[in-house]
Amino acid sequence: MNAPTADPEPAAHYDRVTDGWRLLFGDSLHYGVFDQGDEPLAVATQALTDRMIAAAAFEPGLRVLDIGCGTGDPACHLVRTQDVDVLGITTSRVGVDRASARAAADGLADRATFEVRDGTANELPDESFDRVWALESSHLMPARDALIAESARVLRPGGRLVLCDLIRRRDIPFKEVRDRRVDFATLREAFGEARMDPLDSYLALAEAQGLTIEVRTDLTEATLPTFDRWRANIAEHRDELVELLGADGLDAFERSTHILEGFWHDGTLGYALFAASKPA
Ligand SMILES: C[S@@+](CC[C@H](N)C(=O)[O-])C[C@H]1O[C@@H](n2cnc3c(N)ncnc32)[C@H](O)[C@@H]1O
Structure with a gap:
């Protein structure tokens, strides 16, 4: 999924889709973890955030960097429930505006702040955070090592x-990429430029930085019902979504849910979580 796209910048993509995606995903712009299978999407997206919280081992008063903060829902949740301070960063100006408004409305503006910054070159001081939190943003950053x-x-x-x-x-042979180029183009149109890497390559990058892997969890099966819930939200909000995403954009998103679901089923793509600590 590396070929050029009409909309190559994640920032531009997110500026364009953020408001529409809230109707598709809910306040948190990420997949759900379905522990029961039939729970509402909002319960499942919260369950994914809760898995991250468990892996993060927060303590009150810690300072957290949220890389790829979306519209601020996870950051505000962390402030409220974990008693931590969060700087959320994203390359999307619309995301920062929505997240800042959200924190202000929730009375959390002094503890949840948001800035336009790139997670691969954040220009923040060395050793200035106790936790770094990246919830479903890394696939949008080509320089994964950075x-x-x-x-x-x-x-x-x-x-x-x-x-x-x-x-x-799994590896995707070149012939398969070529034969399925229409599908890959549809995914790019719906989600922007992205690259999915194996969990092991993330773990190797973390270890190369001197971090110790503490948690690794495959969430592929638990995230599978997400696609069905997104399609239900399309059906519920179709007219509004056409206004916000355009008929072609919405169509690409709907087709993408089937393509991704197929990739989940055939073992091509999936979902995982890890945590890694820096030596004391
Ligand atoms: C799928 S959304 C996840 C948002 C949020 N973490 C959540 O769970 O609600 C991906 C986020 O990554 C951000 N993003 C993309 N590329 C980025 C980069 N290079 N640096 C920082 N954020 C980036 C997008 O703007 C968006 O906010």
Whole structure:
């Protein structure tokens, strides 16, 4: 999924889709973890955030960097429930505006702040955060090694990186990429430029930065019902979504749910979470 696209910048893509995606995904712009299978999407997206929280091992008063903060829902949740301070960063100006408004409305503006910054070159001071949190944003960053190196750099000794995202679970031969180029183009149109890597490649990058892997969890099966829930939201909000995403954009998104679901079923793609600590 590396070929050029009409909309190559994640920032531009997210500026364009953020408001529409809230109707598809809910307040949190990420997949759900379905522990029961029939629970509402909002319960399942919260369950994914809760898996991240468990892996992060928060303590009150810690300072957290949220890389790829979306519209601020996870960051505000962390402030409220974990008693931590969060700087959320994203390359999307619309995301920062929505997240800042959200924190202000929730009375959390002093503890949840948001800035336009790139997770692969964040320009934040060394050793200035206790936790780095990257919830489903890494697949949008081509320089995956720079993301992990920057995360390790800004962590204080004893700090922890926690990351979850879509992963690639097998090699995709060139012939298959070529034969399925229409499908890959549809995914790019719906989700922007992205690259899914194996979980092991993330773990190797973390270890190369001197981090110790503490948690690794495959969430492929638990995230599978997400696609069905997104399609239900399309059916419920179709007219509004056509306004926000355009008929072609919505069509590409709907087709993408079937393509991704097929990739989940045939073992091509999936979802995983890991946490890695910096030596004290
Ligand atoms: C799927 S959304 C996840 C949002 C949020 N973590 C959540 O769970 O609600 C991906 C986020 O990554 C951000 N993003 C993409 N590329 C980025 C980069 N290079 N640096 C920082 N954020 C980036 C997008 O703007 C968006 O906010």
